[in-house]
Amino acid sequence: MSRLIIFVLLTSLLFQCKEEVYYPKPLGHFRIEFPENDSVLSYQGNCNYKYQYPFFAVVKEKENCNQDMFFPYYNAVLHITSIKMTGQGNNTLFHHSEYARKLAYEHRIKADAINESVYKNDSTKVYGVAYEIIGNVASNYQFFLTDSNENFFRGSLYFNVKPDIDSVRPVLNFLKQKIEGVIHTFDWK
Numbered sequence: 001m002s003r004l005i006i007f008v009l010l011t012s013l014l015f016q017c018k019e020e021v022y023y024p025k026p027l028g029h030f031r032i033e034f035p036e037n038d039s040v041l042s043y044q045g046n047c048n049y050k051y052q053y054p055f056f057a058v059v060k061e062k063e064n065c066n067q068d069m070f071f072p073y074y075n076a077v078l079h080i081t082s083i084k085m086t087g088q089g090n091n092t093l094f095h096h097s098e099y100a101r102k103l104a105y106e107h108r109i110k111a112d113a114i115n116e117s118v119y120k121n122d123s124t125k126v127y128g129v130a131y132e133i134i135g136n137v138a139s140n141y142q143f144f145l146t147d148s149n150e151n152f153f154r155g156s157l158y159f160n161v162k163p164d165i166d167s168v169r170p171v172l173n174f175l176k177q178k179i180e181g182v183i184h185t186f187d188w189k
Helices: 002-016 093-109 165-185
Strands: 040-043 049-054 058-061 067-071 076-084 111-121 126-135 141-146 151-159
Touching: 049 165, 076 165, 093 111, 093 126, 093 141, 093 151, 111 165, 126 165, 141 165, 151 165
Parallel strands: none
Antiparallel strands: 040 049, 058 067, 067 076, 076 151, 111 126, 126 141, 141 151
16 A cells, blocks of 8 residues: 555656746737827928927927927837929929839839829818838838929838838828828918
8 A cells, every 4th residue: 555655656746847848929019009189289380381290299300391200109200301392403393293202112012002192282282192002111101292383391101110011000000190180281381
């Protein structure tokens, strides 16, 4: 009987001493919070344009009325370029609009699709095109606005992460709506 007890004890000790196997955690994405508040701020600096932008963005002035609109919580930035057109040489509406289109379509190598949306507001004389570039590209959203005479305004959205459309899509869709708010409230001074 004592042999049986010793045998059971030794057997149970052998099975309890096995090493625990660790498995890597599956890849996942962070939970992203979007503000429910639609508050906006007004940009009315010394430049020849004004617009409204989301309260959670930070606008940093650069030289020649160029700007960076940072979205710090989402690790993204909208680079803004403003050009005063003279209508001569390479400073024409045709040149700048074709250059904006070229910059958007440079992503076609990696893009799954490029969707264009035309914007037109005759009362404020704001006209433009927005490019939604779908896929693992550096800039998923670009646009330009113009008054067709002397002003040209271009924006391109960049995330400060390696392009992965599956992880940035929710934020991209959210920021796209906010940038479209900028476009719809844009006006020349």
